[in-house]
Amino acid sequence: MWDPALYQRYSDERSRPFVDLLARVGADDPRGVVDLGCGPGTQTATLAVRWPRARVTGLDSSAEMIDRARGLDGPVEFAVADVRDWRPGPDTDVLVANALLQWVPGHDRLLRAWATGLPAGAWLAVQVPGNFSAPSHRALHEVAGRPRWRERVAALLRADPVADPGGYAALLTDAGCTVDAWETTYLHLLPVTGPDHPVLAWMEGTALRPVRAALGDGPDWRDFRRELAGELATAYPVRSGSVPFPFRRVFFVARAGCGVGGVSPESCENVTP
């Protein structure tokens, strides 16, 4: 279960990659814009401001996230849906998936289906965290592998599901797109505002959700959390009241049908925004 309030604790840091991603999308007047895995919908709302004539839709498999999104004012339609079952429509001119695909194993097949199903000239804009070998994830795996937790927690942790920019670029050029792919490591300076280590607070909004769901809210979760906090305090020391937290993210923006053998070059103007 996703908790929108926990997820939004670092909303400023989490929104920045979305802004950087959308800055590379050059669509002028799209008909349909879809935000897959839209979460609490705050980023989706900015798409409706940018493209007021478009039909903007946000989809997410979490009922809690969609409830939160529906509480926002604005013209965006929000619905509960699993992106694995979703396919582009003939007027889907912009597809956004920000911080979604790390939760979808085997997403290369899905990306191929989206890229080949979008109308010619449509934009596909994706950001995925590329931090699975970061100290935070190593600490989580280390604690989960301890005898007390191994059976209930270690099996929940996923192997790195994310490719590098070159991997995604190859996949999408093979699917007939032009591609702009890159990576960025943000250095978040997370302020220490309470008793919890800020990286632990960050992880509670995302990577730790399945662990908490498995352990429940009782003493097991509290002990696991304490053990992990100890590891994180060593990996990410406090400096002048905040914790430097490097976070690598992988981005790619593709245009459907505009690559080699593209189907409709006249739909592919303004490739560079």
Ligand SMILES: C[S@@+](CC[C@H](N)C(=O)[O-])C[C@H]1O[C@@H](n2cnc3c(N)ncnc32)[C@H](O)[C@@H]1O
């Ligand atoms: C890290 S949040 C990102 C939310 C939002 N895109 C943002 O940038 O703030 C990941 C979201 O993906 C959703 N999600 C994960 N797997 C999904 C799936 N198979 N179908 C639809 N949504 C999914 C989760 O419910 C969650 O809201």
